[in-house]
Amino acid sequence: MVRKNAQEVENKNPFFTLEDFKSIEMIIDGLNSTSQVKIPGGVDAIQLVQILPDGVWIEVPPKSCAMGHTLSLHIIARWLAPQPAEKEYVETQLHILGVIEQIEESKRGRPQVRLKFRQFAQEHWDSLLDYFTQKQLSLNELIKVTRK
Amino acid sequence: MANDVAPFTEAELKEFLEKRTVVVVCAQPASAKSVRKLAMQFGARVDLTLLCETFEDAKKELSSRPVHLLIADLHFDKNLGLELVELQASKFPNRLEIASIMMCGDPSSSTSGMLADSDIEGVLIKPFNTENFKTVLYSSMANKVKPSPYWRLIENGKTLFNADDYEKAVTVFESAKKLDPKPALAFYYLGQIHRKKKEYTQAVQVLEDGLKLEPKDYRCLSALLDIKMEIVDYPGAYDAAIRLHADYPVSIRRILDLVKLSIYNKKYGDVVDYYEIFKQLDHKDPMITRVIIAGMLVCSKYFSLQGKKAQALEVLNNTSKIAIETLIFRIEVLRYYIETGHVREGEVYFNGLPDDIKAQRDGQIAALELMNASGQSGQLVQVGTKMIADGIHTAKVYKMMIENSKKLGRSGTNIKILEDEAKARFPEDFE
Numbered sequence: 374m375v376r377k378n379a380q381e382v383e384n385k386n387p388f389f390t391l392e393d394f395k396s397i398e399m400i401i402d403g404l405n406s407t408s409q410v411k412i413p414g415g416v417d418a419i420q421l422v423q424i425l426p427d428g429v430w431i432e433v434p435p436k437s438c439a440m441g442h443t444l445s446l447h448i449i450a451r452w453l454a455p456q457p458a459e460k461e462y463v464e465t466q467l468h469i470l471g472v473i474e475q476i477e478e479s480k481r482g483r484p485q486v487r488l489k490f491r492q493f494a495q496e497h498w499d500s501l502l503d504y505f506t507q508k509q510l511s512l513n514e515l516i517k518v519t520r521k
Numbered sequence: 522m523a524n525d526v527a528p529f530t531e532a533e534l535k536e537f538l539e540k541r542t543v544v545v546v547c548a549q550p551a552s553a554k555s556v557r558k559l560a561m562q563f564g565a566r567v568d569l570t571l572l573c574e575t576f577e578d579a580k581k582e583l584s585s586r587p588v589h590l591l592i593a594d595l596h597f598d599k600n601l602g603l604e605l606v607e608l609q610a611s612k613f614p615n616r617l618e619i620a621s622i623m624m625c626g627d628p629s630s631s632t633s634g635m636l637a638d639s640d641i642e643g644v645l646i647k648p649f650n651t652e653n654f655k656t657v658l659y660s661s662m663a664n665k666v667k668p669s670p671y672w673r674l675i676e677n678g679k680t681l682f683n684a685d686d687y688e689k690a691v692t693v694f695e696s697a698k699k700l701d702p703k704p705a706l707a708f709y710y711l712g713q714i715h716r717k718k719k720e721y722t723q724a725v726q727v728l729e730d731g732l733k734l735e736p737k738d739y740r741c742l743s744a745l746l747d748i749k750m751e752i753v754d755y756p757g758a759y760d761a762a763i764r765l766h767a768d769y770p771v772s773i774r775r776i777l778d779l780v781k782l783s784i785y786n787k788k789y790g791d792v793v794d795y796y797e798i799f800k801q802l803d804h805k806d807p808m809i810t811r812v813i814i815a816g817m818l819v820c821s822k823y824f825s826l827q828g829k830k831a832q833a834l835e836v837l838n839n840t841s842k843i844a845i846e847t848l849i850f851r852i853e854v855l856r857y858y859i860e861t862g863h864v865r866e867g868e869v870y871f872n873g874l875p876d877d878i879k880a881q882r883d884g885q886i887a888a889l890e891l892m893n894a895s896g897q898s899g900q901l902v903q904v905g906t907k908m909i910a911d912g913i914h915t916a917k918v919y920k921m922m923i924e925n926s927k928k929l930g931r932s933g934t935n936i937k938i939l940e941d942e943a944k945a946r947f948p949e950d951f952e
Binding site: 394395396397399420421422423424425429430432475477478479480482483485487502505506508509510512513515516517518519520521 | 548549550551552554555574575626627628629630633634636637638641642643644645646647648649650652653656657660663703705706735737738739740769770801
């Protein structure tokens, strides 16, 4: 196979490997604890948009929540572990409980809400954020080396 | 290296950005506002930083004014933010003054490959934070705020190259070669000039010279593959693909060529790799879908001929999923189930097809082929007789009818009538 044969080539790029470009597998199930409306993972699932110091901006299905509502997120994520490692994948699960402090409606896209964290497991959250930071760095490097 | 990130201070970036127009294109106002706020934090001016919520608004904006920094969503329904990059570039002679950053969710391997293949300067992954935005902005502006002399010459050479002024462009790129210890990009453009002039041998030589200095240079490897495809040197192109994708993700743009190369070079097993990439695509182009299905079918037959029945079946089952999902080559998939000896699985697949497909001419013939493969001679003759009466006349139908009539011991007169009809309609097939 093209890539597998080629991996035998010496002098690997020191900044990234092909494995760095495999995407994360992430499911986010949500529950609006105020209205008791479930927001299941899937095509119309919640998506993380922006990380804030005390919370996160997320994209949600229309009419799934309102200002002041409490939202509970259950995130299950799995990604390739940086090698060498004992396990091939890093897996993490975390619960986040937060309050909606801002809503931005969109004419075309889905609404985005700012969720201020009330309860969350810092260690698991940081592990997830580390994945995105690492991916960002690998992608920066890819763009840089392909333009030299 | 001279073309590495040019160091600049925050104040220099601010000074650079505050004189320039920034356009943020994002369907979600919250994201758009956040990005604008961040851009302004690093120097963009409020009155020169515009927001566009739709792809159409962005096209209008980019057509009406020069935009120095474009920060746009990669996906807008069926549109790609990369189209905006081309529009942005059309207002400038080269990219010394401009930069484009695409925003997307965690990109798949093939999306990363596509972004590497484009002209953009940066990719911002969602979810992002201030630090990641800063990193992307700084690396995107590296050759803009304080471009090195090497980079200036490269961009000037590109302007001449794009204007087809090859003679002057060669002089500029030759000068650039002296300004950097590993000037692979200068070699890349010199190779492209030879390619434009159809001097393929020289083009390959120049690119290989560049690769001696920088063995993993993306542009040189990529151009080598393009040239080998252009001159129909498929073994050479396959080797170039191996070199390129040893370190770089496969771009969506290349999947078509890579599947073809696998088939032409009889590396059928590679197609399974490309299927894995294809599965992750957000938008499955019909042409790529056709090529993937065709490649997978050939691959299944190859595995079958090698006696690897289980692998052949796995490939076929994966192919049938794409065929059903995309409505492409549905009947052809059935034929490969039959040809590779997976008749029972073929029956299950066929039974799952919509009735209108089964009722079509090709669907009826395929059903007859299934009966033939599963030894249902009686049913085949009954159904085949009706099909012929209904005007479905193909050499294959007649062949199956004659063979199965003989198996059933039908009267010689019936068989003779079929044979005469077949000879009259398809003389070449029934000599």
